[in-house]
Structures are given as C-alpha cells and as structure tokens.
Amino acid sequence: MSTSDGGNPMVREVKQAMTGFVSEFKGFRDDMNNRLTQAEERLTMLDRKSHLAARPHLAAATDAGAPHQKAFDAYLRSGDDDGLRGLEIEAKSLSTVVNSDGGYLVDPQTAEAIKSVLRSTASIRSIAQVVNVEANSFDVLVDHADMGAGWADETSATAETGTPSIDRISIPLHELSALPKASQRLLDDSAFDVEGWLAERIANKFARAEAAAFVNGDGQDKPRGFLTHAKVDNDVWAWGNLGYVPTGAAGEVTAEAIVDLVYALGAQYRANASFVMSSKTAGIIRKLKDGDGRFLWSDGLAAGEPARLMGYPVLIAEDMPEPATDSYSIAFGDFHAGYTVAERPDLRVLRDPFSAKPHVLFYATKRVGGDVSDFAAIKLLKFGTA
Numbered sequence: 001m002s003t004s005d006g007g008n009p010m011v012r013e014v015k016q017a018m019t020g021f022v023s024e025f026k027g028f029r030d031d032m033n034n035r036l037t038q039a040e041e042r043l044t045m046l047d048r049k050s051h052l053a054a055r056p057h058l059a060a061a062t063d064a065g066a067p068h069q070k071a072f073d074a075y076l077r078s079g080d081d082d083g084l085r086g087l088e089i090e091a092k093s094l095s096t097v098v099n100s101d102g103g104y105l106v107d108p109q110t111a112e113a114i115k116s117v118l119r120s121t122a123s124i125r126s127i128a129q130v131v132n133v134e135a136n137s138f139d140v141l142v143d144h145a146d147m148g149a150g151w152a153d154e155t156s157a158t159a160e161t162g163t164p165s166i167d168r169i170s171i172p173l174h175e176l177s178a179l180p181k182a183s184q185r186l187l188d189d190s191a192f193d194v195e196g197w198l199a200e201r202i203a204n205k206f207a208r209a210e211a212a213a214f215v216n217g218d219g220q221d222k223p224r225g226f227l228t229h230a231k232v233d234n235d236v237w238a239w240g241n242l243g244y245v246p247t248g249a250a251g252e253v254t255a256e257a258i259v260d261l262v263y264a265l266g267a268q269y270r271a272n273a274s275f276v277m278s279s280k281t282a283g284i285i286r287k288l289k290d291g292d293g294r295f296l297w298s299d300g301l302a303a304g305e306p307a308r309l310m311g312y313p314v315l316i317a318e319d320m321p322e323p324a325t326d327s328y329s330i331a332f333g334d335f336h337a338g339y340t341v342a343e344r345p346d347l348r349v350l351r352d353p354f355s356a357k358p359h360v361l362f363y364a365t366k367r368v369g370g371d372v373s374d375f376a377a378i379k380l381l382k383f384g385t386a
Helices: 009-053 057-078 108-120 184-188 194-216 255-264 279-285
Strands: 129-132 137-143 166-172 174-178 181-183 231-233 242-246 274-277 312-316 328-333 339-343 348-352 359-372 378-382
Touching: 057 184, 057 194, 108 194, 137 339, 166 359, 174 194, 181 184, 184 359, 194 359, 242 255, 255 328, 255 378, 274 279, 279 312, 279 328
Parallel strands: 129 339, 231 242, 242 378, 274 312
Antiparallel strands: 137 166, 174 359, 181 359, 274 328, 328 378, 339 359, 348 359
C-alpha cells in the first residue's frame, strides 16, 4: 500500500489550512511588534515629559529667579533695563514691574533684606501691628464701648440693653524715600555687591525715618506719632486722648511712679505690654529700687532678649523725649493693639545717572502710614507734678 497521501483531498485541505494559518499568524505577529514599538516610543516621550514636569520646586524657582537677579543687577550697574521689561516677578509680595515712571520693583531678596532690618530695628514697628494694604489708606474699626447685659429669670421680660459704638480710624499712606549714591567706577567693579549695598543703605534710611515718625510724626506727609495726640490725666481719660500718670516731681521719676504707670493700664492690655523709652531715660530707670532694695530693672537672660522693667520688656527708642520737666519720657502699653503700621508691600527703585555726576543716585520709595488704633492701650509717664 502506498504511504503517500498527496492524492488525498483531505490531506491537501489540511496542509492548505495550516499554511494559511501560519501566514496569518506571521502577519499578526508583525503587526503586534509594530504596535508595541510605537507604544514604547510614546511611553518614552511621556516619561521624559513627566521627568521634566516633576523637577523639584526649588530647582524651578532657582532657574526662574536667576535671570531676574542678573537683569536687576545689570539695571543697577549700567541702567540696562532690557532684561527687566516685561519680566514678571513671582514672589510673595512683588508681582510686576513698575514701568509707568521708569522705576522698577527691587529684587525679592533685596526687598526681604530691607524688611528684615526694619523688623529687627529699635522702632515701634517691632512691637506694633503691621498690615499690608493695596489701597491709599487703611481703616481700623474699633469697638471701645461694652455691650449692655443684665440678669433675667424665665418669667420676666427682657429689657433692651445698650448697643456698643464703633469708631473708624483711617490711616493714610505716605511716601517714604531714600536716595543713596555710588560712583559709576564702583558699580563697574564686578566684585562689588551692589544689591547688598543698596539694601543696607535703603534699610538704614527707612529705619531712621520710620522710627522718628512713629513717635513724633505730625501726620503731614508722614505717619502720625503716638506722642502727638492729646494727653490728659489718666483719672479723667476719655477716648481720643492718651492718658498719663504724673511722677510727682518735676523732671524726676520714682519707683512708685513706675508702679502707678503699670497699673494705670487695663488688665486686658498688660499681658502684652512693653515699656518704650530712650537710652538716657533707661540709664535713670535701671537704678531704681523697690522698698526692699531690689532693682526694678533686669537684663535679658539671653543674647538678643530685651531688658525687663517690673517683668515687662523694654524697647529703647531714641526718638522718645529725654527726661525733663513735664516730659513724657516713658510709654507703657500693648502697642500691637494700640498702634498700627500700614504699608504697601512693594519697594521700587529709580536709577539716576545724571543729577550727581560722576555718581549714580538710586531713588528708592515705599508707602507707609501709622497711627494710634486704640487709645486705651497706651499710657504715658509725665515727669511732672500734675
């Protein structure tokens, strides 16, 4: 019997079917390989994009900040403002370039250095309430009268009680400026830290001007100082005035007067209260003793901590009056409640290479205001008999 099946129709059909299946499977395999290759290419591109998008935020901030710092440095050194025009500054308090008058917002690091000096300086700012505003003034609403209340039982009619009164105190903002200058040759020196120098000069000027205004400013084109408000004996104190306690001796102070000043302030203010005085006044006060021979004054326990008088911190403000007959040389109160500093968050600088040749002037400006916001929160010590 023959072993060949070639003539068998069934065998031929099976061979043809197997050949077709192999051919189709090969096509399917090639198609799947192409699809997998394309998918891998797409995943590779997506992975690159994901890595780029997932870079650390600090690196992104550094990359964005470096061009602006270079542009601002170039503007200070040579007046080249090409890098600043249209450059948006992404910072906490700085948002856009001030190009309406040729002035530019200072570099964020420079601005923060200036603000740090202002916060740490011996000024009322360090103990007052400081608010950032975007308007020309800041309004403080003060409720200085108690709301009425009374006892009642379940059967008696409830009587109408008194309604508290609200006072509005408006604090206008004024322009504060500084005008440091440097020689062009110094600015051309690449080793010269022009931004650090500018921050130091601006901060020192602003600190001195602010400190003086917050104490003695008349409110005309500057903040109003707390000592410029009307003063009355604390026994007849009324809202709108600052109450004072006399020492009982012209131009002199006693330990008893310090105690009277502390307890002339309401208990709700004493917990956060501070003394404010000049260095000369402090030199007199630190010699005072109580009836048991103990000094009222104690130095800070650690470096940087303020000295304390009767347990309350002392701020040395050189713009306070020195001891004299009828002088108000010591203030005591909760200045965070009693005095408000309002300011716009932006600082700007205008470069002027023409007005003081061969020097370059830098006209730096900011807007700030200040005034008493709670007349009950601050008391004064009058070096007089009445």
